[in-house]
Amino acid sequence: MKNLTTKMKNCIRHFYPEKYYEQFKWLTGCENKTKLFCWPCLLFENENGLWNRTGFSDLNNFSKVVKRHIMSEAHLQAVIKEKLFYKTRIEHVLNKQLEIINHRQHNELVDKNRQILKRLIDVVCFLGEHELGFRGHDETRASSNTGNFLDLLSLMAKYDDCLKNHLEQSNVFRGNSNRIQNDLISAVSTVILKKIKQEIGEARFIAIVLDETTDVTNFSQLSIVIRYVKTDGSIQERFLGFKHVSENRTAEALYTIVYNVITEIHGEKKLVAQSYDGAAVMAGQLGRLQAKVRKTFPSALFIHYFAHKLNLVLSQSMNHIKECKAFFVTLSGMSAFFSKSTKRTQALDSIVHKSTMLTFSENRESLIELFENIIENNETWDSEAINSSRGFLDCLKRDFNFNYLLNIFSEIFPFLDKVFYILQTKTNDIDFCLKKVDDFKSMLSRKRDDFDLFWKKTMTLSVEPQAKRLRTDKEGDVQTSYRRLFYEIIDQIRQQINYRFNGLKDFKFFELCNFDAYKGKTFPEDAFKYLLLHYGQFFDRVLLRSELKVIYETDDISAKNNARELMQFLKDNELEEAYTEVSKLCELVFTIPATSSSVERNFSVLKRIKNFVKNSTGQERLSQISLLSIENKLLQNMSEHPRFYDDVIDEFAKSDQGIELHYK
Structure with missing residues (x-):
């Protein structure tokens, strides 16, 4: 194509391929015709034109004509076809x-x-x-x-x-x-987690619940549960997985777990509560953990959920008192003894209908007779039952420590059961709950004056005190030592009650959902104040106050016993849009894990999987299989x-x- 020229008046213009081809890579030329063509148009443009049939030779107007050509639709389509041509198998084209x-x-x-x-x-x-x-x-x-x-x-x-x-x-x-x-x-498991995260994304509020247990391989497993209310009004507690925390149990490590979970589910602005009840790995770290989480997520109030019975929690809290630890181990062993076979259970049922601490105390003599009968009739009982009966009989007849503590705890724990029941059923009336907690603490204070009664009651059992097993202030002063143990138990229970319910007043706003209680009465300003103090950023306070006042004065609505009934009523009657703030309040109350939790169920699954499937199951697979079951x-x-x-x-x-x- 070097022969392509264009005559002008006084000169001849020559075509230099290296100059034009470098700038316009689509250019091609024909030696015979001494004309330029567009290679993509030559191959893929069907209609006759200058650049695919006639050819171009007017170099004087090259720039103007080329500019018009590269902007044409035909050229642009031809370029696309050329670039994609080599990517298509030739046999498919043909x-x-x-x-x-x-x-x-x-x-x-x-x-x-x-x-x-x-x-x-x-x-x-x-x-x-x-x-x-x-x-x-x-x-x-x-x-x-x-x-x-x-x-x-x-x-x-x-x-x-x-x-x-x-x-x-x-x-x-x-x-x-x-x-x-x-x-x-x-x-x-990934698809399930995506579904859970989708539900969490649609929820207004979330709460995180952590609890810990030790698996069969002595690894500390942390169960992670997120609680929220779905758009249909149902309360959900979803399991997200287990975390192995044996190597690092500090507040910083636990905080990192909480932070990673919340950010992964995009719940930073939704977290309204945190609960870590019963987590042994958190002993000594719980206060710091709460504070660190609250600093990052200011609305995340801490609350002890009431899924665990108080007597179990308090009995575990006294494990550092060696006499109490030995007592509860023996008591648990006695309960397990009767549950191991139907024959033993039937024998116990002939005396009492359930194996509780109170019934053990009330039926002490009958239990002694039963254990003596098992030992004497050795031909009808297995060797394990006979040997265990000898040990339990020795505790009941000769162990002063066991009988002394049995008398104390069988007197106190029935009151604990009543407090537990109230906390489970009266969460809408926080003032009432706090009053019952205070009543229980007052009862404990009065019990401090009853040492002599417990001492005399135990002495009447004809069981001698065991000085060697207690710390005595001076030689022979056994009664003083038992008195000190008694005070230590009472003070420990009071300390645990204070610890568990010290922050309960922060949830006084639950009372706003006690609708019938405020009918015709003054608006509950105190409860309203606590709601705005901790969760005011979520509500239109003026609108919420107006909606609550109407509900308190409307017979059909105020007759609802709790927030669940009210929210269902609003949904059934299509009133949610009219009472948006009250609906939001109900969801907030439901989200806070005050009344139930699924972590105990998660631990049951963990123990079944790692005991009976494979105790060498990896951590990731363990969480995934547990998720399928839970x-x-x-x-x-x-x-x-x-x-x-x-x-x-x-x-x-x-x-x-x-x-x-x-x-x-």
């Missing part, structure tokens, strides 16, 4: 039908793979929901027990030709490997929708399994 056939074959393979995966997902969900083990000790075909996963697949294959053919014929992906099981468990109702509801399987398969496809799972 034979569109072949492309359609290949796509169809690919999609048929994908559909088959996804159908097989649906069956594998059903097996994973079934085993997870029922807390059954997946793998067997010997998974070879010659084994008589290849594990629940493979055995269940084999059982299903008897009645499912699609699955049967797959298991018999597939060489690339059979779906029975350990890796595939783990990836499916992970995929299902949230089994949610899992069942989700699996009723076809989209669930697609979501799990799409999540599973993220792991490299070497199989086609995406349609074209």
